[in-house]
Structures are given as structure tokens and as C-alpha cells.
Amino acid sequence: MPTVHITINDKNLTVESGLTILQAARENGIEIPTLCHFEGLPDKANCRICMVEIEGMRAYQPACATRVSEGMVIHTDSDGVRAARKTTLELLLANHSVDCHHCLRIGSTKEPDLDPRFCEMCFWCDCERDGFCELQTLARAYHVDVLPYIQHDKDHELDLSLGSVVRNPNKCIKCRRCVEVCGEVQTVHNLSMANRGRATMVVPELGKLMADSACVRCGRCVEVCPTGAVFMQEHKDEVLYYAHSYDHDTVVQLSANVIPELTALYKVGLGEITLKKVCAALHKLGFQTVMSSEHAEKLAADEMADTIERNVENGPVIVSNSFAVKNFVKKFFPDMEAQIYFCKGSEKQFAKYVKRLEGDKPVKSVLITNVLEQAAEAKEEADIDFVLNARELYRLFLRTGGAPARKYEEELDKVWEDPPIRYEELLREADWNFGKEPEEVTVTVNGKKRKCAIAHNLGQVRLLLEGSYTKYDVVRLMA
Amino acid sequence: MVKEIRVTLRNAGKIDPESIEDYIRAGGYLALAKAKKTEPEKLIDEIEHAGQLRGRGGAGFSTGYKWRGAYSTACDQKYVICNADEGEPGTFKDRTIIENDPHTILEGMLICAYAIGAREGFIYVRGEYGHCIELLKKAVADAEAKGLTDGVKIHVTSGAGSYVCGEETALLTSLEGKRGEPRLKPPFPTVAGYLGKPTVVNNVETFATVPVIVDKGAEWFRKIGDPSYPGTKVFCLSGDVKNKGVYELPTDATIDDLVNGFGGGVIDGHQVKAIQMGGGSCGFITAENMGLALNYDALRPAGVSLGSGAILVLDEEHNMAEFVRGTSHFFAHESCGKCAPCREGTSRLEEAMDAICEGRDVEKNIGLIQKLAQGMRMSCFCPLGQGAGNPILSALRLFPDDFRGKAPESAKEDA
């Protein structure tokens, strides 16, 4: 592998050629702050936060998009660089509705050691990203506490039209991660840029409201947004009301997919937050029944397995239990709708069996999952009362002081026996990724080896439905 | 006094711009024929040898170097693009060249196409120049009818009102039908330009100069003007002078030659207060620097540049704070919105200039502008944002009283 010699902050390094300065620095434990950069998406160098000083160059260069070259001498933290970053942050914050800044604690030069988690307790900061906002973290790191400009922070109205994915353009910093994900990865091409200069903003297709737009509710924009400009409608207060209510029973279905993000949000070590500890914390909050989502997931997989077995002999079977895929197909491939087997997702299975738990009191069902499309489905098809994701759960715990890492483990409630697992490779809960090509697996169905494809994002779904699905016996679509 | 040497504008006023016959009669398309008898590599050598014919658009980048880049990048499809998106305030030289002699641009492009191996090209004309588009379309059609294009397809297209599209990578994105936002460099357009193919983008004036260099040779061209920036340059003289207009001068002529000689001096009874050198995004000089020669090296010590060749003369009646306030409005309107410091910063500069001109918090806003302009110069994505603070800082340095004298009369009386 060819290498080059570079110097970062007086440290002589030998790094692989072709790396960006950011990659080279991170590989060597040197941290450079970023804002629009997102692992897996192409770098656009829009935010100008990762600017570094390269000797011999007139202006600073973006570390995310500048490749190392032989003899490069780089300073990532000089006074000038820090001043430039702070100027940019001030500019961004002055055009951002800073709902987390009321007490001036965040980024305060006077209280540098204040734990941001403490801020959660005062109930004044009401941003959905408070505590894990990338802009907030940077503002703290660079002590941006007084803005020298007139605040422009309430220029736009919130878009609450969907009831699930909510947009608050006042918090948008135009990093374009969501536009990239919506257009290039998911190929929905809904979120897009409009206007120019100060008036630049991210809007749904043709400037419409989300409900009237091409949105398929996959929720991926929420996942990549660094601030609170796109978020899932929160139900914290209502959920707590019912958890505490004597007139209702609450049944929670808890999915293991929230654990990694909860661990990251709490900044604790792997394994310190487990499903069982979260279960204990939820019981403590007043939720009567907390079940693992495994049962519903297995029921969902079971339905898909049955569908596959029944139809595999008649050409390619396309199965999906994703709400966003269903919307996507309706919008872009209406002719194929009849050809695809849409099965119930785990949330619908949950909604089905939760009805059976109803006793004397009405039951409120709460689904805790990090699959954001399920929240949208619950809202639109109204099977489930509330859906919480890891972020909302985190904020819920912070508000109530129920940190799961400090709890003892408690067994989850188990009501029914699970069905057996079939074709795990194909029907497992799979991750979303940025890849262009669908994953290929081979699975034996009805005694014969079958070539299968798994789409991990809507871009791959598009690729398969445009024709390449015919190469496979079984195709599973996820958003 | 220096004489005007007309290279680029050699045919201006002498031929009918709508007549290809006129152009041919004046020796047109001979350079193209001559070029085609030369090896592409030799041709590029010649252009490079012409004292690095430095681009006439504003950046002053070596033309031969660009051509060589595109020539040596192997690809089945290459493009040659003429940047006629003349948007720099105070600049109207490209329009003048197109209006007078559209064929010389076309000939320059065809020579370039031959040199780098391109079969297709575009002339991207500023949207506001409707009549130029018609003239160029006719020129292309006439040249095609005479078989001079030899299968090279030149399209004439236009922008739709965006200053930043004059930046070459933004021009390429605009040409591809997208928002005219600049792209990351590298890859440079000569490697991956229009639709990702090797592309040469040159200014109108550059292409108009090419046929003469090919015809008369690099040696001839190098003998004109200052050796660091040989040849001639077309200047657009405007503002408070008697004879506004376009003048083509050798690059060793001085500002004084241009303003007082060709321009006939400042209008009667007034004197030079400031001269903005190179266009709306550039700095100012005062009368004492008028002895400087009109080339990059000579101007550097005064902290200014040649830019696009716009020379704007302001007399003592102008208040410089008011003047740069107008400039700040322009940049806020033209920022593309891609990068954070420019998108937010240009309008903050505007706000601060408004405040200063209305006499509000003058010292605070001056401090803010200095900090902001420095941050933007170091952080912005493209020259628009990097240079947006330049005219303000320059005016502030040379004419601080103009900024501080803006406190409201009542406030002064109180003091």
C-alpha cells in the first residue's frame, strides 16, 4: 500500500495515500470536529467546520474532502482555525432556533464543566435533540455563548402535517445530509434544496407540506439530521400520563434495536445497558407489562416464511413487511403492487395480540423500537397508541431520572410461546445501509437451494424492482 | 503615452459582426487552418509559451496548462466551454467582444477543441445578454454552413441570473441543469468537468486572443506588455470619468494611462477619490497609486488585483461606506447558499453595513465586519464568499472616516 508522510499538529505520521485529512487524523487519534460529514455519505464540505490549516495554502481547507499528500504540514487546532470555526458556529446559531440555550449554560464560558445532562432537568429546553445535538455539542466545545448578531430564529412554520415525521426549518443548518439520503440513498427524491443565499432551505418535493409530498415515511432523514430540524413527533408526556394512570393498563413491546443507540446516548460501555435493565426502568415508570419484541418479530418472520414457501415455485417471490416499502411501491411502481406480498410487520403483530390482553381496564399499547417507519405506520394506521424510539426513550428517562444503567436486571414478561425460526439468514432483522447493491444469500426452501436478495435501503429496492429481481427466487425488501 | 494595442478587439468596429464573410476577409479562420496543420501538443506548447497566456477571466490561470491537462487526460468525450457569464459588476468586456466579433471566440474555441480533442462545446452566456445569444447562434450556424466547424458541435446556451455561475465549477453544474453551486476541486474540470468528462473552461477574452497567438506566434505576443503577464488586456473603464468604455492596453500601461489618458480624466472639477480595481469583489486604490502598471505582479504590493479588468473610478463626492454597502447587498443576493459561512455571513455583512450607514453601533459593527471577513476569507467554499469582505475591508483601511462619520447628526450634537 503506498504511503505518504504528513505532519499533523507537530506529529510526524506515515499514512496511506488517498486518505482524506479527516480519515488520517482520526486513524491516529486526532479529533477534528465535523458537522455536515456523515460516515457513508459523500462529503460535500458545506459546513466549513472541519477546516484545517495547511502550511503553504492561503485559505483553510476542509479536512473531510482534502486528500493527504507527501510532505503536507497540517494544523487542526491552531488559534486561527479555532477562531474561524467559532465564527461559523456563531453564524449558524444566529439563524437557528436555539431552544436549548435559555439558561446560557450550553457553551457557557462561565460553567465549562456543566454536564449537559443536567440541563434536561430544568424543563425549559424543549428541543427534541437536546442532549445529543451535534450543533449543541460543538457550541459547547467552542464556547459560543453570546451571539453578536440579530437572531433570526422563528422565520418558518413547523410542518406537522404528517403527524410522524415533523420538520422544523428554523433548526435546519442546511448540511444536506437528509437531502442526500432521501435522494441518493433512498432514491425517493423528496427532500430538496430551494432558493439561494440566506433564503436557502430544505423543502419537501416542490415546496409542499410533507403530507402532500412524495415522502414514503422511511424516517431516514430523522436518523441523519444533526440537529432538531427533522424529528419524530414525540409523545413523552402522553405516554407518561397513561403509565401513571390507574384507569389504564399499559403494554410495552420493547425491541432490542434501541439498545445500541441508548448505549451511545448515555455514553456508557457496551453491555452496561441491556434489555432487562431497560425493562426494569420501564416497570419502575409504571408500565405494567413489558414484553420483548422477539415474539412479534418471530410471528412476522413466520408469516413471511409461509408466504415464501407457498409461492416460491411460481417464480420470484417478493416479500416485504415494511410500511415505507409499501408506500414507495405505490408511488414509484404502482404496476407491481399486486405482485408483491406485503406481510404484517412486527408492530402489526403486536397490535393484533395486544387486543387479547385487554382485561377490565382499557389497554394502551406502546411500541419501543428504533425502526422509525413503524412510528409512522402506527400513526397512520392507528393500530398502536404510541411509538417511542431510542432517543425519545432516553429523554423520557432523563426527565424522570430512570437511568437504566443503574437498574438491576428484570426478566421481561412472556405471554406466549414463540414460533420456530425459519430462514434466519433471509428474514432476520437487518440493518439499513448506504450500499448500492442488494445483499445476496442462499437459503434452502422446500428442499431446494434458492437464490435470494435482501434490499437494505430503498435505492436497492428500486434497483431490484426495475428488473433485477427476476434473477432471484426470493426477494426481501426493506426500507 | 502608451498606445492602445488591439489584439482581442482587432476587428471591433471594422467588420460587421453578423457577417462571417467580413470576418474571413479580415483574416479570420486562417489561424484555425494553421492550427490544424500543427500537432496538438505543439499547439499547446505554443499557447503555453505565449508567456503562459494567463486566463483573462479574473483568476489569471495559465491557459496552456489547462489545455494540457485536458489533452493528457484520456477520454472518449471531452468538452470545450466558453465562459461568457459576465456578471462581475463593472465588467462589460465580454459583451463588447461578442457584440463586435463573435467569430473570433468561436475560432478560439475550435482551435482549443482541436488541441484537446473535443467534439462538442458550449458557450454559456449570461442570461441577461439576450442579443449576444442571438449573435453567437448565428455565428455558429454560419460557421457550420461553411464547414468550418468540421463536425465540432458548439451549443449556445445561457444562464438564468446567477453571479456565482461565473465560477468555472459552478458554471459546469449550472450547465448540467443543476443549482449553480461550485464543486469541490480536485478533481479539476480538466480531469472531470462537464458530465465528469475532461473539460476546458476559458473566458471569452481568452478564446478571442487565441487565434491571434496562433496566427502571429507566441514570440510576437510575448513582446507586448509586461513579461510577467504578457500581451494585452481589455479594460472596462466606468464611473466618474469623461470617456467610459472598453480599452485594450498592453499590460505595462499604467492606471494613470487608462484613467487620465484614455478615460480623459475625472469629470470636470472633481478628483479621484478611489479606484476599484478588478470588479465588485475587489479592493480599492487611491490616486497616489495610479502610477502602477496594469498587471498582477505590479498591483500586488498595493493589495489589489487585476480581476476581470473592471476599473471603476469614484470621485470625492462618494461616501465609501455607502458604496460598499451596495456591494454587500449584491453579495448577500448572489451567495449560492451552499457553504455556511458565505450563506449566513454575506447577509450579516449586509446587516452590519446597513447599521454603520445608519449610524448605529458603528465601532461594534466595524469590529464585527473585520472578524467576519477574516473568518469568511479563510473558510468559504469559493471566491465569492472568500472575497465578499474585501471591498469593505479595503475601504475601511483607506477611508475610515467615511464609516465613522455616519453617526446621526443628533447624536453628534449631543456629544
Place this chain on the structure above:
Amino acid sequence: MNEQILAEKYLNGASILDLLREVQKADGVLTEEGIRLVAKVSKKYPSEIFETATFYSMLRVGKKAEHEVAVCGSTCCDAAGAAKILERLSAELHIAVGEVSEDGKWSLTRCECLGRCETSPNVLFDGELLANADADTVVARIREARG
């Protein structure tokens, strides 16, 4: 705007900006239909065309108003007092030049030369040429249309 004509132009090397200009020339503004048409012809997504259309100052995205009033603002008409007429109409319609009223009924624009300079100032009222126009006549027409 005819889809086929547009598609032909695109095939012959017209850029997307050229197409948008064509559509705007025909419709006065770029409506949703216009943008979708350009998207279809150029085989792009409507959102991509929208991104482009909102970027350039010479392109206007919006709804087509029920009634359109356009005042020529080019040299001759300007010299004959076009600015005054625009000012008066703007006050009458309660919209700025280049805007569409909130109810979508009225639009007021300043257009380029109509080639009728001998009768300047010229006003286009729903496509009908009002030659030698003065503000009073146009206002009267507006009130008449309002009923």
C-alpha cells in the same frame, strides 16, 4: 407547453435551464405542472428541477394567477412612465411587483419589451394589449374584473 416540442429541443442540446425558460415564457411563471413537464422531458425527478428553478433569479416559481397584469418596463415604456403605473397598480392590488395575491386571483409583473414602443406605455391585461395605457384605465379594468 407542448411536451413533444420540448423533448425535441432537449434532444437537440437545449439545457434544462433553456427548457425552464421556454416553459416560463409560455406560462408566465413556473407552475407545478411546468416543473413536472420539464422533469419528464429531461428524465429527472421533479424535486431536482425544483431545486434548479428556485435557484436562479430570472426563473420564477409559483402559481399562475387568475388574472395577470403585466406592465412593460423596457426603455420606451419606462420613459413614458411605466414605473408610476406599476406603483399605482401595486397599491390597487395590494401586492408587490412580481407577486401573486394571496387568494391567487391577481399577479402583477414587469415584463420586457413587447415591441409596441410607438404606443408606450403598454400594459398586458390577461394577454390583451392596452396601448397608451394610463393607470386610471388599468385600475378601471381591474375593478371591472373584480365585479
